[in-house]
Amino acid sequence: MARLKVFNRSFHGLSRREHRGLINDLVILFIFIVVSFTLAVQFELFEAFFELSRAYEEWELDELFTLTMLLGAGLLLFSVRRIVELKREIRQRQQAEESAHQLARHDALTGLPNRRFLFEDFERRKGLSFGGGKACAVYLIDLDHFKAVNDVHGHGIGDQLLQAMAERLQGAIGADGLVARMGGDEFGILYEFDRGADCALRLARRLTTTLSRPVTVGGLSLELGASIGLAFCPGDGDTLHDLLRKADVAMYRAKEDDKGGFRVFETEMDDLLRERVELERDLREAIRAKQIVPHYQPLVDLSSGSTLGYEVLSRWRHPERGMVMPVTFIPIAEDTGMIAPLTYLILRQACADAKDWPERLFISVNLSPSQFLDPWLVEKLLQILTETGFPPRRLEVEITENALIQDMKKVKTVVGSLRNLGVRVALDDFGTGYSGLYHLRELDLDTVKIDRSFIRRMLSEPQHARIVEAILGLSKSLGLDATAEGIESGEVYDRLKELGCQVGQGYYLGMPVPADDVVRSGHTIDLAKNVA
Ligand code: C2E
Ligand code: MG
Ligand code: MG
Numbered sequence: 001m002a003r004l005k006v007f008n009r010s011f012h013g014l015s016r017r018e019h020r021g022l023i024n025d026l027v028i029l030f031i032f033i034v035v036s037f038t039l040a041v042q043f044e045l046f047e048a049f050f051e052l053s054r055a056y057e058e059w060e061l062d063e064l065f066t067l068t069m070l071l072g073a074g075l076l077l078f079s080v081r082r083i084v085e086l087k088r089e090i091r092q093r094q095q096a097e098e099s100a101h102q103l104a105r106h107d108a109l110t111g112l113p114n115r116r117f118l119f120e121d122f123e124r125r126k127g128l129s130f131g132g133g134k135a136c137a138v139y140l141i142d143l144d145h146f147k148a149v150n151d152v153h154g155h156g157i158g159d160q161l162l163q164a165m166a167e168r169l170q171g172a173i174g175a176d177g178l179v180a181r182m183g184g185d186e187f188g189i190l191y192e193f194d195r196g197a198d199c200a201l202r203l204a205r206r207l208t209t210t211l212s213r214p215v216t217v218g219g220l221s222l223e224l225g226a227s228i229g230l231a232f233c234p235g236d237g238d239t240l241h242d243l244l245r246k247a248d249v250a251m252y253r254a255k256e257d258d259k260g261g262f263r264v265f266e267t268e269m270d271d272l273l274r275e276r277v278e279l280e281r282d283l284r285e286a287i288r289a290k291q292i293v294p295h296y297q298p299l300v301d302l303s304s305g306s307t308l309g310y311e312v313l314s315r316w317r318h319p320e321r322g323m324v325m326p327v328t329f330i331p332i333a334e335d336t337g338m339i340a341p342l343t344y345l346i347l348r349q350a351c352a353d354a355k356d357w358p359e360r361l362f363i364s365v366n367l368s369p370s371q372f373l374d375p376w377l378v379e380k381l382l383q384i385l386t387e388t389g390f391p392p393r394r395l396e397v398e399i400t401e402n403a404l405i406q407d408m409k410k411v412k413t414v415v416g417s418l419r420n421l422g423v424r425v426a427l428d429d430f431g432t433g434y435s436g437l438y439h440l441r442e443l444d445l446d447t448v449k450i451d452r453s454f455i456r457r458m459l460s461e462p463q464h465a466r467i468v469e470a471i472l473g474l475s476k477s478l479g480l481d482a483t484a485e486g487i488e489s490g491e492v493y494d495r496l497k498e499l500g501c502q503v504g505q506g507y508y509l510g511m512p513v514p515a516d517d518v519v520r521s522g523h524t525i526d527l528a529k530n531v532a
Contacts, residue, residue, distance in 0.1 A: 018087045025083050029076070107181040109159055110166035118180040118188050122240040125192060126233075136233045137200035138240065139189035140247035141169070141207065142255065144225045146185035151407070153220065160217040161224070168210050172203070188244065197232065204228055204262040227254040228262035236265050249273050280332050282318065287341050291317050292329075294350045295512035298525055299364065299483060302497045302504045307523045309362035309396070311505060312350045313512045314342065330368070339368045344384060351390035353515040361523060364396040364426060369403035372410055378417040385421075392421045398428040398449065404439045415443050426483070431471060440478055448475045452486020452506070459491055472499055490527070 040046055053061035105117040113121070125136060143165060150158035162185065169179045169187055177191035189207075193199050211226040229251025231243045246265040249272075254263040263269075286292055296310035316324035333339040347365050354363045371377055385392055397418060403411055415425050426447035427440070431454055440448065450471050457464040468484070475482040484496050487506030496504060510525050 018091060022083060022087060026080065029079070110163055110181050112166050112170070112187075113178060113180040115180060115182050115188070118178060118182075118190060119240050121178050122190055125190065126238075134192050134194045135197070135235075137189075137191045137193065137197070137203070138231045138233065138243040138247050139187075139191065139204065139207070140182070140229045140244060140251045141187040141189070141211070141226050142228075142251055143185040143211070144227055144255070146224060149222055149224065153218070153222075157218050157220065157222075161215060161222065164215045164217060165211060165224070165226075168213075169207065172207055172210050188247075200230065200232070201264070204230055208262055227251050229254055229265065230262060231265040246270070276332065279324075279329065280336055283316075283329055283332055283336075283338055283342075286316055286318070287338060287345055290345060290349075291319070292342055292345060293317060293514065294346050294353065295514055296350075296353075296363070296518045297505060297512040298510040298523075300504050300509045300525060302484075302493065302501055305525065305527070307361065307510075307525060308503060309364060309394075310354070310518065311364045311398070311512075312346060312366070314346050314366075315512075334368050334370055337370075340371060340374060340380075343367065343371065344380060347381065348384050348388060351384060351388035351395075353518075354394070355388060355390050357519070358523060359394070362394045362396055362424070364398055366398045366400075366428065367403070369400060372399070372403050372407070372414055377414060378421070381418070381423070382421060392423045396424040396426055396447070398426045400428045401430065401432065401439070404443070408439070408442065412443060415445070419444055419446075429485070431467060437474065440474070440480070445480055447481040447483055447503075449483045449485050449505075450501075455484050455486045455492060455496070455506070456488065459495065465495075468496075468501075469499060472501055476500070 049061070049065070053059070053065070105114060105120070106112065107114045122136075143161075146158070146161070149161065162181075166179070166181060166187070169189070173179050173189060173191065176193075177189055180188045182188045191200060191203060207228060208226065211224065214221045214223045216222075229247040229249065231237065231246040231250065233243055236246050237243045246269075249269045250263040250265040253269055254261050257263065292314050293316075294312045295315045297313060298307045299309045299311060300306070301308050314326050314330070316329050318324045330339070333342045343365070350363050350365060354361065367377075374380075381395075381397075382392075384390075385395065399411070399415075418425055424446040425444070426449055427443075427445050428449045429451040430448045432451045448471065450468060454464045454467050454471075458468050459465070472482050481503060482501050483503040483505060484492075484501050485505050487493050487496065487504045487508045489508055492506075493504065493508060508527070510521075513521075
């Protein structure tokens with residue numbers, strides 16, 4: 001029996017089922033031959049044939065008969081072989097189709113189901129049970145800081161991290177739901193429940209805890225965490241498309257509120273989303289109609305109190321909403337690729353304004369991290385300087401630490417090219433991101449701008465004062481200028497002066513104002529006014 005099994009499995013590479021099918025086919029063939037033979041005997045066809053061959057011996061019918069029999073046997077053998085081959089081909093095709101089906105529905109890196117699978121599974125579950133009192137929660141999970149880790153430690157570590165997180169999610173859900181990788185560092189979960197929404201919230205809490213535990217990959221212990229958005233079916237929507245969109249909105253709120261948490265979708269979140277869509281549409285028009293204008297905030301020499309230059313800060317003069325601040329529209333411009341035209345619009349306007357100001361004054365323009373990926377960035381800046389006749393030595397660009405973790409090599413090249421043109425480069429909001437001594441040393445910078453969060457609390461919290469002192473010491477030893485952002489009082493001003501900080505900026509020294517006000521001020525600051 002055992003030997004027969006082996007035979008079954010190995011015979012011409014056919015499976016046991018296929019082999020059984022083959023035997024069936026052969027049995028049918030055999031029955032057909034036996035029936036034909038019986039009918040031939042029954043109707044005395046053979047006697048008739050022999051009589052005929054005897055009567056017409058010269059026709060050599062018996063030889064013809066032998067030949068026909070031989071041909072029949074050959075044909076039979078050929079049919080058997082053909083049947084076997086066909087079966088094998090069908091099986092291989094089925095296997096290929098199965099693996100294509102599998103691949104099309106799974107993520108190659110983590111082995112988890114993919115977006116397509118999730119959609120199919122949702123429809124299947126909906127058809128089976130949503131009507132029968134069961135409900136379903138849709139989770140959208142986005143890993144926090146993943147991009148930074150990927151950029152700093154490389155894609156190999158990033159991939160391992162995704163695999164580890166996928167495993168944790170799978171372990172947390174078990175057989176109660178379906179985890180899928182939606183793409184990048186985003187995962188989606190379908191979770192069915194019938195005991196009230198509490199268990200769905202408990203699961204969200206569990207996922208948050210699980211994902212915030214440190215992961216060890218490639219000898220590194222990394223802490224990521226995740227932001228989770230939740231939407232319920234029925235309630236928030238009937239289609240997975242709608243539910244995922246709402247979970248996405250909730251997830252973004254979770255990210256904004258407090259990284260490493262979760263939020264359940266609420267209708268007012270949708271209103272915010274609608275507002276964002278409106279702003280996005282208006283922003284396109286605003287750039288075209290030049291409604292975004294530069295305001296200027298003085299950068300002051302702390303020892304003499306004289307203005308050295310201005311930081312250029314964008315303001316949107318919205319026809320209905322009034323003045324819209326950068327915190328609202330810069331992220332939209334960054335997400336939608338409008339940041340480049342916006343920057344060039346502001347720079348062109350600022351160069352045109354500042355061209356006629358005293359030669360000693362410079363302007364400092366903010367660049368967004370994504371702009372460093374534009375290979376034409378330096379050429380475009382140069383083109384604007386040439387067109388407006390503004391000397392490069394009077395321009396400073398501010399880059400944030402987030403630009404550095406993207407692609408250090410590219411940033412280094414851009415910084416090098418800008419400095420070759422005579423443009424100065426400042427590192428903005430220093431101390432809040434991922435950069436450190438390595439970046440300060442590697443990049444050929446001119447200035448470090450100490451983030452205002454340290455300056456604001458330096459008098460009340462000794463720890464912040466120590467950080468400010470350390471950054472000042474560090475920049476001095478590297479030959480960099482230091483600018484303190486966010487000086488809001490005379491006490492902070494005096495303390496920074498004592499610590500040897502050269503340049504300052506803040507409401508105490510001057511608010512960001514339009515070009516006309518700058519000109520009216522005669523480029524001097526009025527501290528008495530700000531103290532009052
Ligand atoms: P930033 O580059 O760090 O600019 C300084 C921000 O701090 C400005 O906010 C300024 O008004 C504010 N500020 C200055 N002094 C004080 C102070 O004493 N106290 C407090 N609390 N705040 C002070 P603003 O104009 O709202 O801009 C916010 C951020 O938006 C900027 O931060 C910059 O990162 C970005 N941004 C503004 N304009 C542009 C732009 O044209 N392009 C790009 N890419 N980013 C821009
Ligand atoms: Mg800045
Ligand atoms: Mg800043």
